[in-house]
Amino acid sequence: MTTLVLVETDESGAVEVSRETLTFARGLGDEVHAIVVGDGPAGLVEQLGAYGATVVLHADGDAFTAYSAAAWAAAVVSAAGDHSVVMAAGTPRGMEVVAHVACRLDATMAANVVSAERDGDGLLVARQVLGGSAMEDMRLDGSVALLTVAGHAVEAKPADAAATPEVRPLDVAVSDADLRTRVVRTEAGEPDESGQLTSARVVVGAGRGAGSADGFKDLLELTDLLDNASLGVSRVVTSLGWRPHHEQVGQTGSRVSPDLYVACGISGAIQHWTGMSSSKTILAINTDPDAPMVTKAHYAVIGDLHEIVPAINEELRRRANG
Amino acid sequence: MTNVLVCIKRVPDLGGEISLTADGRSVDDSGLGHTISAHEEAAVELAITVAKDTGGEATVLTLGSDDAVEQLRNALALGCTAAIRIDADASAQGPADVARAIADVVREREAGGTTYDLVLLGSDASDTGDFQVGIRLAYALDRPVVTAVSTVSVQDGTVVARGAAPDGGSEVYELPMPAVVTVMEGGVEPRYPSIPGRMKAKKVAIEEAAPGFGAAGSGRLRLRLPEPAPSQVTILGEGPQAAAAVVDLFEKLGVTR
Numbered sequence: 001m002t003t004l005v006l007v008e009t010d011e012s013g014a015v016e017v018s019r020e021t022l023t024f025a026r027g028l029g030d031e032v033h034a035i036v037v038g039d040g041p042a043g044l045v046e047q048l049g050a051y052g053a054t055v056v057l058h059a060d061g062d063a064f065t066a067y068s069a070a071a072w073a074a075a076v077v078s079a080a081g082d083h084s085v086v087m088a089a090g091t092p093r094g095m096e097v098v099a100h101v102a103c104r105l106d107a108t109m110a111a112n113v114v115s116a117e118r119d120g121d122g123l124l125v126a127r128q129v130l131g132g133s134a135m136e137d138m139r140l141d142g143s144v145a146l147l148t149v150a151g152h153a154v155e156a157k158p159a160d161a162a163a164t165p166e167v168r169p170l171d172v173a174v175s176d177a178d179l180r181t182r183v184v185r186t187e188a189g190e191p192d193e194s195g196q197l198t199s200a201r202v203v204v205g206a207g208r209g210a211g212s213a214d215g216f217k218d219l220l221e222l223t224d225l226l227d228n229a230s231l232g233v234s235r236v237v238t239s240l241g242w243r244p245h246h247e248q249v250g251q252t253g254s255r256v257s258p259d260l261y262v263a264c265g266i267s268g269a270i271q272h273w274t275g276m277s278s279s280k281t282i283l284a285i286n287t288d289p290d291a292p293m294v295t296k297a298h299y300a301v302i303g304d305l306h307e308i309v310p311a312i313n314e315e316l317r318r319r320a321n322g
Numbered sequence: 323m324t325n326v327l328v329c330i331k332r333v334p335d336l337g338g339e340i341s342l343t344a345d346g347r348s349v350d351d352s353g354l355g356h357t358i359s360a361h362e363e364a365a366v367e368l369a370i371t372v373a374k375d376t377g378g379e380a381t382v383l384t385l386g387s388d389d390a391v392e393q394l395r396n397a398l399a400l401g402c403t404a405a406i407r408i409d410a411d412a413s414a415q416g417p418a419d420v421a422r423a424i425a426d427v428v429r430e431r432e433a434g435g436t437t438y439d440l441v442l443l444g445s446d447a448s449d450t451g452d453f454q455v456g457i458r459l460a461y462a463l464d465r466p467v468v469t470a471v472s473t474v475s476v477q478d479g480t481v482v483a484r485g486a487a488p489d490g491g492s493e494v495y496e497l498p499m500p501a502v503v504t505v506m507e508g509g510v511e512p513r514y515p516s517i518p519g520r521m522k523a524k525k526v527a528i529e530e531a532a533p534g535f536g537a538a539g540s541g542r543l544r545l546r547l548p549e550p551a552p553s554q555v556t557i558l559g560e561g562p563q564a565a566a567a568v569v570d571l572f573e574k575l576g577v578t579r
């Protein structure tokens with residue numbers, strides 16, 4: 001029995017959530033194969049080997065130059081026959097490709113899985129439901145179990161012993177129908193500065209409590225007053241377009257583990273918490289003393305961040321000049 | 323003229339604490355209000371906009387119990403002009419069941435002369451988070467599908483959909499109709515119902531359908547609530563007066579400049 005992991009890449013290699021998924025896959029105890037669709041960056045095969053993949057399946061060619069979920073699914077299906085579990089990271093891409101695969105193989109899929117174990121012929125999984133307020137135990141039966149792994153459910157860790165993967169090119173039959181849904185254009189967004197966020201010593205987190213796109217001035221000033229500090233935000237903030245996506249912390253954003261995380265106006269939903277829970281010290285600033293972020297933090301100040309943060313900045317400036 | 327079908331699901335409006343039913347299989351929603359997921363609110367908004375812009379109609383559909391009529395009426399109040407309820411217990415259905423039931427309705431209507439050029443759904447419902455109904459529906463109807471986009475429009479008979487790209491930019495899809503598109507919140511601001519809209523919604527007859535097959539289910543064994551960790555928080559103070567204590571902490575951690 002082997003597990004197949006669909007890997008997403010960027011210029012530097014397998015993305016963090018895909019490396020987490022490889023780590024998760026190793027936890028099942030079976031041999032792990034990786035599948036890469038389209039061009040991969042230099043060094044990718046070695047990196048996948050470091051994460052324990054013994055085989056790297058590679059689908060390449062004209063059908064994959066522009067992204068189409070259906071074409072990616074065709075690639076995964078062409079390789080799925082030999083595997084008892086197929087998984088991807090719980091990104092929009094991972095979710096949709098695995099769902100397409102589920103349709104093609106007439107199989108059940110579990111999304112946002114946080115743990116999995118073999119149970120006879122099936123797989124017993126626990127997955128996040130209800131926006132993370134509850135877990136669902138679910139059984140995946142059938143010849144192949146399909147799942148996506150919730151972002152940051154595990155920490156990405158290389159295998160104890162690196163493998164030297166065998167690279168196998170895949171011959172994929174992609175139909176015209178699969179290419180109807182190709183991306184026809186892309187537009188660049190704001191430059192991605194999430195590297196700065198993940199390496200910061202202090203992350204000043206801001207959530208809906210910031211109030212509006214104009215509500216970040218004091219928070220940004222606080223990052224200037226602290227040593228190597230960056231702004232991180234909740235998904236509400238990026239969804240509302242207040243701040244760019246590369247600043248998002250959480251399951252569908254970056255995972256940070258700074259010395260200090262200052263959570264301002266963030267309720268502490270599980271999807272946010274998984275992205276910052278490994279911070280050494282957590283300070284919450286919130287109007288609600290019962291917010292999960294407050295009860296789970298090490299330190300908290302209760303009140304309006306728009307009064308408290310300026311007062312902190314003022315005190316920092318006063319001591320710096322004093 | 324684009325006729326749009328938008329599919330929604332009644333879900334509990336989760337505030338703070340939640341509790342489970344005695345059998346541990348569902349959330350006890352007796353004391354809770356109900357809503358639709360934010361992604362579906364965006365889908366409804368886009369459905370109404372596309373229908374208006376092209377001179378077509380937007381029909382709202384749900385699979386659910388009688389209670390779900392509340393969510394259908396809300397969508398009618400916003401500008402959908404017809405509503406269909408597939409009478410079934412949503413909690414007993416897996417995503418494949420729901421997709422199959424919707425596909426049956428779409429095909430039945432098509433046979434009766436009503437076509438839906440564009441079917442919109444949320445990318446995933448806030449209760450189950452399956453991310454599958456739209457894709458499974460597209461396969462059942464043999465239509466192209468793109469998922470998790472934030473805006474949708476119809477230009478010269480082609481669906482133009484734009485969503486976030488993994489690198490932080492955006493990506494654009496163009497698909498022929500009939501098509502299925504699933505939507506994520508963030509691209510549009512859902513409108514509010516008007517008083518005349520609410521009045522009109524009350525008068526629309528809800529069309530009913532029944533699934534013609536037994537549900538296979540979702541594979542759910544049980545739900546579990548995470549144990550709340552004991553709080554060990556130290557409250558540094560309330561309001562701006564706490565600033566000195568906060569800066570003391572910063573100094574202790576050595577994070578000031």
Ligand SMILES: Cc1cc2nc3c(=O)[nH]c(=O)nc-3n(C[C@H](O)[C@H](O)[C@H](O)COP(=O)(O)OP(=O)(O)OC[C@H]3O[C@@H](n4cnc5c(N)ncnc54)[C@H](O)[C@@H]3O)c2cc1C
Binds near residue numbers: 266304
């Ligand atoms: C599949 C999935 C993936 C997700 N991924 C992510 C993710 O990667 N990252 C993420 O963050 N979320 C993610 N979410 C969303 C997550 O569930 C929450 O909805 C989100 O984190 C809430 O953001 P928030 O805390 O800013 O807003 P809210 O939950 O609305 O909380 C706002 C908080 O601010 C406080 N507040 C309000 N005004 C003030 C004020 N003036 N001063 C101080 N405090 C104030 C309130 O008391 C409240 O606690 C995901 C959800 C799903 C379903």
